[in-house]
Amino acid sequence: xxxxxxxxxxxxxxxxxxxxxxxxxxxxxxxxxxxxxxxxxxxxxxxxxxxxxxxxxxxxxxxxxxxxxxxxxxxxxxxxxxxxxxxxxxxxxxxxxxxxxxxxxxxxxxxxxxxxxxxxxxxxxxxxxxxxxxxxxxxxxxxxx
Amino acid sequence: xxxxxxxxxxxxxxxxxxxxxxxxxxxxxxxxxxxxxxxxxxxxxxxxxxxxxxxxxxxxxxxxxxxxxxxxxxxxxxxxxxxxxxxxxxxxxxxxxxxxxxxxxxxxxxxxxxxxxxxxxxx
Numbered sequence: 509x510x511x512x513x514x515x516x517x518x519x520x521x522x523x524x525x526x527x528x529x530x531x532x533x534x535x536x537x538x539x540x541x542x543x544x545x546x547x548x549x550x551x552x553x554x555x556x557x558x559x560x561x562x563x564x565x566x567x568x569x570x571x572x573x574x575x576x577x578x579x580x581x582x583x584x585x586x587x588x589x590x591x592x593x594x595x596x597x598x599x600x601x602x603x604x605x606x607x608x609x610x611x612x613x614x615x616x617x618x619x620x621x622x623x624x625x626x627x628x629x630x631x632x633x634x635x636x637x638x639x640x641x642x643x644x645x646x647x648x649x650x651x652x653x
Numbered sequence: 654x655x656x657x658x659x660x661x662x663x664x665x666x667x668x669x670x671x672x673x674x675x676x677x678x679x680x681x682x683x684x685x686x687x688x689x690x691x692x693x694x695x696x697x698x699x700x701x702x703x704x705x706x707x708x709x710x711x712x713x714x715x716x717x718x719x720x721x722x723x724x725x726x727x728x729x730x731x732x733x734x735x736x737x738x739x740x741x742x743x744x745x746x747x748x749x750x751x752x753x754x755x756x757x758x759x760x761x762x763x764x765x766x767x768x769x770x771x772x773x774x775x776x
Contacts, residue, residue, distance in 0.1 A: 521677045528707070547738040554709045558677045606750035612721040615714040618746055622710050625745045 511538035511579045516572035517557075519564030519590075523573075527557045531577045531586060538579035541647055548626040549584055549645050553577075555619035556588040556641045563592025563639060583628075583646040594634040655679060657704075658686045666731070667695035668758070672704035675712030683712070687719040696728030701758045708739050713746050720752055733758045 513534045517523040531553045535546050553575070560573040574589040603621055604610040624630050627643040634640075656679030657672040667690050673679060683700075690698060698719065702708070720730045732748075733755045734740045743749055 524677060525674060544738065544741075547741075550707065551709050551742060554676055554707070558709070558711065562677075603747070606747040611747070611751060612717060612724070615718045615721075616710070618710040618713060622742065622745055 510581070513577045513579075515575045515577075517561075517575070519561045519569065519571075519573055521558065521561055524554055524557050524561065527575050528554050531575065531584075534577050534579055535584045539584050540582055541584060541645070545645060545647055549586070552623045552626045552643055552645060553586055553588070555623050556586070556643065559619055559641070560588050560590035560592070560639065563590045563594075567591075567593045583644060585642065585644045587640060587642045589638065589640045591638040594636050594639050597632045597634050656682050658682055660686065660690065663699070666697045666699045668699045668701055670701040670704065672706070674707040675702075675705060675715065676707060676709050677711045680711040680715040683715040684718055687715070687722060691722055691726065691728075696723060696726055697731075698723055698728070699731045699733060699758070701733040702739055703733055703735055703758060705734075705736065705739050708742050710746070713742060713748065716743075716748065716752075731755060 511534060513530060515527060515530055517527060528550045532546050532550045535541050535549055541549070557573065557575060564571070564573060569591045571591045576587045578585045600620055601617060603618065604614060620632070623641070623643060626645065628646045628648065629644045631642045632639065655673055656675055659670045661668050661670070669683070669686055669690065671683060675683060687698065700716065700719070716732065723730050731753045732743070734743060735756045740754060743754060
């Protein structure tokens with residue numbers, strides 16, 4: 509089984525649910541991933557797409573956000589590309605531990621951590637002309653996570 | 654699907670039943686509902702996520718914000734989260750370690766607050 513789906517969406521938050529719907533449907537039709545892993549994919553893609561949309565909104569970029577989903581047997585890879593101002597991938601703050609008072613001060617900035625936790629691999633390339641996030645999600649068991 | 658929020662009183666708890674998608678679009682509605690409940694005096698709040706279809710970091714952020722707002726006022730937050738795919742996102746963010754996740758709303762009236770006064774003072 510294999511299949512490729514490409515979507516271009518306006519940089520508006522209300523398009524995120526559409527991307528989740530399309531990518532999850534493609535994964536269900538083409539990859540054979542179990543439903544819990546499709547749920548993980550839905551969350552990871554939501555995070556990546558929302559980050560891209562917000563990058564466009566912050567920078568005033570009017571170009572569409574691009575999402576490319578490639579399905580293989582028991583694995584899905586997704587690339588989300590934006591034309592935002594980019595960020596320092598190495599400087600992403602770590603999540604404070606749960607017993608730290610600072611943890612309750614963190615109400616945002618969890619998206620990349622969640623993507624990394626759910627995906628088998630994540631590659632982020634970011635620069636002044638934009639960011640490309642590539643994730644691969646396969647059929648691992650919950651015990652592996 | 655957008656988020657739906659229904660509020661009811663189960664003294665001493667105020668219950669917000671949240672359905673639909675708690676994402677970048679839906680999370681602000683939850684924040685607004687929590688702010689309103691606290692402003693009207695609620696200090697013990699239950700979020701019933703039994704009908705929630707989806708949550709991501711924006712929904713988690715709104716829940717963290719609710720927890721912080723309540724504990725700063727000596728109150729507490731309980732979350733009813735029976736759906737494994739929703740609970741999984743909470744666990745990835747370690748929220749299961751800082752608030753109570755419950756499987757059922759049935760005994761919400763008997764839930765003991767877990768937040769401490771010491772926690773409230775630290776925030």
